[in-house]
Amino acid sequence: MLDIQVLRNDIQSVEKKLESRGFSLDVACFQALEAQRKSVQTRTQELQAQRNAASKAIGVKKGRGEDASVILAEVASIGDELKANEARLEEIQEEMQEFLLAIPNIPHESVPFGLSEADNVEVMKWGQPKHFDFEARDHVSLGEGLAGLDFETAVKLAGSRFTLMQGPVARLHRALGQFMLDLHTGEHGYVEVYVPYMVNAESLRGTGQLPKFEEDLFSVAGGYYLIPTAEVPVTNIVRGEILSLDALPMKFVAHTPCFRSEAGSYGRDMRGMIRQHQFDKVELVQIVHPEKSYEALESLLGHAEEILRRLDLPYRVVSLCTKDMGFSAAKTYDIEVWLPAQKAYREISSCSNFEAFQARRMQARFKTEGRNELVHTLNGSALAVGRTLVAILENYQLADGSVKIPEALYPYMGGLEVIPAS
């Protein structure tokens, strides 16, 4: 959510900045609402003050045993107008809230301008895409050859966009989650958290998934939603809190499944486990002082990259352009890993600084001299576990269809160094 004061004072410049992400801000609507709000609110508060004064006077008179019928008659005449004004004010404020909740974040000045994915800017590249002296197979073919990935049975169990993993491949998947958690807690200073996999609507509003993107979520009985990312429960830890200055920065890591309806992506990535309704992810979240958030974004990105380096997987980092960024982000880096079968870099992590956008929705603040200030929030995948598994299968494949285990994972694989083709 944007600061309403900024909209009041300088809506033109906000409009211009949002244009760069392809969002057209309805300035006239805002100004009309704001004008109404101002007059109705002023009048309402005036009437409330009158009523309060009269009620107080009645109390005083009655306390003395005097007659209060004159004032009572007076205050009765306020009643209807007050009620009407209060009701109207509430309507206007709700409308205003809805309006504000639907506005995306303003891109940071360092974000490249662009109107499509093609305008994303490559920031750096690490490692050499491997070439094989045989035709590289994709993870679906490899996984089935290892008796490790079974999409047909997953369809029977649940439907499309689910995976059944078995044997060493299932173990490799588990190993990856463990490896990532251990690295971030052991070397990068994150506190491991275990969180609910279902959350309420308020949490989703806090991080920006609601009210605009309900169709991307799975909702379940009882008013809960399955989390689309650990970002939601983890970031909402600080919702409604006023933190002490020395509590910052807070750094959390969580390994959770994520559930996404993938509405609107029919036909995209239907093959394999690139795009699933359920996938595991290790998520980093930082709650930081506003002056430190861009520093924090770079370090968080580095923490995610470190996983790929230790696994020796070639990748590149791109800075998303204005149009391609998510709703809540002020700046986003994607990390893309090399997939030999697709001969392309594919997204495996997304690291974003939300500045105060989520904090304002959540009312997450910290105490400074004299007043309370909104924190900045950041998060990033480090990494998407399923896609990392895909990357390992494809990058570590051997000519006979067996797959080597990255050395960093040996301790987690009980000595297994190669998953043999069956």
Add this chain to the structure above:
RNA sequence: GGAGAGGUGGCAGAGUGGUCGAAUGUACCUGACUCGAAAUCAGGCGUAGGUGUAAGCCUACCGUGGGUUCGAAUCCCACCCUCUCCGCCA
């Protein structure tokens, strides 16, 4: 699932229709005293919003949402949550 108790400021804890945004204690901040500290004394100390150049003034908030009333922390209704006991369960 059954029975009971309860949700008030950072914490503890009063307040059951009226000058209550809320006593008191404690924590915290400032000042005095002190060589310094402790103790003591004085003052300050919630959040959000409106309005104003400002000082300030005003409004809302006592789990949440409704209702009754001139007036609600206090009365009524619904919901949420916490605790205790019983049952069940990983």
